[in-house]
Amino acid sequence: MAAGDGDVKLGTLGSGSESSSEGSxxxxxxxxxxxxxxxxxxxxxxxxxxxGEMLLNVALxxxxxxxxxxxxxxxxRRGLGAGAGSGEESPAAALPRMKKRDFSLEQLxxxxxxxTPRILLAVNGKVFDVxxxxxxxGPAGPYGIFxxxxxSRGLATFCLDKDALKDEYDDLSDLNAVQMESVxxxxxxxxxxxxxxxxxxxxxxxxxxxxxxxxxxxxNKQD
Numbered sequence: 001m002a003a004g005d006g007d008v009k010l011g012t013l014g015s016g017s018e019s020s021s022e023g024s025x026x027x028x029x030x031x032x033x034x035x036x037x038x039x040x041x042x043x044x045x046x047x048x049x050x051x052g053e054m055l056l057n058v059a060l061x062x063x064x065x066x067x068x069x070x071x072x073x074x075x076x077r078r079g080l081g082a083g084a085g086s087g088e089e090s091p092a093a094a095l096p097r098m099k100k101r102d103f104s105l106e107q108l109x110x111x112x113x114x115x116t117p118r119i120l121l122a123v124n125g126k127v128f129d130v131x132x133x134x135x136x137x138g139p140a141g142p143y144g145i146f147x148x149x150x151x152s153r154g155l156a157t158f159c160l161d162k163d164a165l166k167d168e169y170d171d172l173s174d175l176n177a178v179q180m181e182s183v184x185x186x187x188x189x190x191x192x193x194x195x196x197x198x199x200x201x202x203x204x205x206x207x208x209x210x211x212x213x214x215x216x217x218x219x220n221k222q223d
Contacts, residue, residue, distance in 0.1 A: 119147045
C-alpha cells in the first residue's frame with residue numbers, strides 16, 4: 001500500500017510538473033501573443049503614419065506638376081513663337097532685313113509666304129518678320145494660318161481655326177483680361193525672337209514715316 005501510495009504521489013508530482021510546465025508554456029505563449037498583438041499595433045500605426053506621409057508626398061507632387069504646367073504655359077509654348085531657335089535653314093537667310101514701315105491689313109496679307117518668301121504676322125498691333133521661322137509659319141507649317149494675318153485672337157484663345165481670324169480690323173475689345181494678358185505675353189516673345197518691322201494700322205490711320213536712323217536703332221535693339 002505504501003508503495004502504491006508512493007506511486008500515486010510520484011504520479012501526482014509528475015502531473016504537477018507537467019501542469020506547471022504547460023502553465024509556463026501557456027504563459028510564454030500568452031506573452032508571445034501579447035507581443036505579436038503589440039507588433040500588429042505598431043505596424044498599423046506605422047501604416048497610418050506612412051499614409052499621412054504618402055498624402056503629403058502626393059500633394060507635393062501635385063504642386064510640382066502645377067508649377068511645371070504654369071512654366072510651360074509661360075515659357076514652354078515658346079516653341080510656337082520661337083521656332084527660329086531650331087537653327088533651320090530658311091529663305092530668310094537670303095533676304096535682307098526689311099526696313100521699318102507700317103501695314104494695313106491688305107498690305108499685311110501679301111506676306112503670307114505664298115506670294116513672296118517673306119512672312120509677316122501681327123500681334124497686338126505690332127508686325128513681325130517671322131520668315132526665319134518659315135517651317136512653322138510658312139504655307140505648309142503648323143501655324144501657317146497666321147501668316148500675313150493678325151494672329152492676336154488665335155494666340156489669345158489657342159485657336160488655329162479660321163474662326164480666330166477676321167477679315168476686318170480686330171480691336172480685340174471682346175477678349176477678357178486673361179486673354180489680353182496672353183496677347184501681351186505673346187507680343188513680348190515675338191519681340192525677343194523676331195524682327196519688329198512696324199505697326200498694324202487701324203482703319204483710316206496714316207502710316208508713320210521712319211528714318212533710316214530710327215530703323216537702324218530698332219534693329220540694333222533687337223540684336
